[in-house]
Amino acid sequence: MTRVHDMGGRFGDGPVIPESQDAVIFPEEWHGRALALTLAAGFLGQWNIDISRHARERLSPKDYARFSYYEKWVSALADLLVEQGVLTLEDLLGQGTDASHPLASRALTVGAVEGVLSKGGPADRPSNIAVQFDPGQKVRTVRPAANRLKNGGHTRLPSYASGACGRILRLHGTHVLPDSNAHGLGEAPEPLYAVAFPASELWADPENRNDEVILDLWQSYLVPDE
Template sequence: MSRLHDMGGRFGDGPIPIPRKKNNEIDNHEPTFKYDWHAKAWAITLAAGALGEWNLDISRHYRECLPPKDYMNYSYYEKWLAALTNLLVDKNLVSLEELKKVIDLVEKKGLNFDANKSEKLDKRTWLAKDVQKTLGWGGPSIREINVSPIYKINEKVVAVKYSPNEDVNGGHTRLPSYVMGREGIIYSYNGSHVFPDKNAHAKGENPLPLYTVEFKASELWGVSAEDNNDSIYLDLWEPYLRSKKT
């Protein structure tokens, strides 16, 4: 299995080491959170998202917009925290001066002090007792719209060869670069879902048909494919695709 860079799905970082048992079953004992601060980073990001100042696609785009050097060197949750910090500052929810003040306090007093014990909670604050209930609601992206899908099951398609974001040069898209220009087959139609290419730039949800497309490993990886009979299934929006006949 090849390693895919998660910013745009770039290919070429070498194989992913997958531990296996003697019967070739995957031996996965990875904890949900490797370090305690990973769980805190996840919780803080969700809690901040509950403020309603941005959507999921905007938060993803902010991670993509980190300086390349930082993006390549930060761990997964370091990216989350860096992007969240930029969002909080850009949305005027936290100032750089406030951040510097907290950092100074942490350096002087350690991580276990309560910097906000005298602060009045914002009415949007996500309380611990509400977390499980709120997460249970989820955030479905499917929308009911009067649009018929262009493509049919088993139809041959080709992913576009360029970033399909028509509004923003270098803007957010969920089309991985490793699949651009590759041929696949429509495996299923999944209804109309929020279109991230627009939603990430606050241009509205613009729901569009979403398909699951099957690609052969040999089509994507060529001689690097472990097994030419393997298939990769990707959920792709309609603007990402063209009919194989055209």
């Protein structure tokens, strides 16, 4: 079962119109504040990036469709703060207490922001799972595109690429598996590959059949294409 966010290649949504290089990064002042708040809350260490992505996916379909980009971020963050016990619904409504918060010592300070952002959040990890595919090898994605560990859970395999045949371009190493990490099941690192798919494998009538789409996919998303 796919969620409303998984809309790649869907008909009826109109063309994708890239913004110009001169476009304003934050058209509205609160957009930058929403990004800063999300990063600062994540720094408290109560969830990981895959949990936060799944929180946005779980927004009501009606809300997801009508919310702007940063409205999705703020709404999902509010859900996470309550779900993870960082704040209460009363806190969000301005009805909480002014008592010192247990996580106050972990607050991201202004002076630490540059270092935190430059460090990033690497997801490469050692793994004892053997590499199964080599560059140039033909593979096929599993079908349907779904989390095999958690029913209705998070996955990074888009539905438009489910069951498609492609070829391995390169191995990225071993990385945290989002399908596991988003649900508190451990990082479960496994091999991650760049896989190239012909446009004709993904869509019945592509504008340019010789185009390719390159996706980064985990080994458990793939099977050999015999």
